[in-house]
Amino acid sequence: MVTVGMYYDVIPGQGPTFQDKFEAVIEALRAGEGHKSSFLYQRVDDPDSYAIISEWDDADAFYSFIRSDAFREVTAWGRSQILRNAPRHKIYPRSEDVGRPA
Numbered sequence: 896m897v898t899v900g901m902y903y904d905v906i907p908g909q910g911p912t913f914q915d916k917f918e919a920v921i922e923a924l925r926a927g928e929g930h931k932s933s934f935l936y937q938r939v940d941d942p943d944s945y946a947i948i949s950e951w952d953d954a955d956a957f958y959s960f961i962r963s964d965a966f967r968e969v970t971a972w973g974r975s976q977i978l979r980n981a982p983r984h985k986i987y988p989r990s991e992d993v994g995r996p997a
Contacts, residue, residue: 896950901946902944914945923963927951929956
């Protein structure tokens, strides 16, 4: 299992629109093979910054999802209408794998 952080900075004032769109994103995530769960978080010190934290069976499942048409459609909309810069994605290692030899 891997945890993925997807980080988004929205245009000031577009937070409610981003949050509403998250419902559609969740549906796309749930349809993704290997997706386990996802949650939306909003930064306290910058309310126009969000993180979607997801758990996946493995990194390949996440990569397959971000190459999907569903993900491309959502991100194209976001880039053109709501995001103030490019989204960032990070795959975090499992805690039990930290410090182990590869």
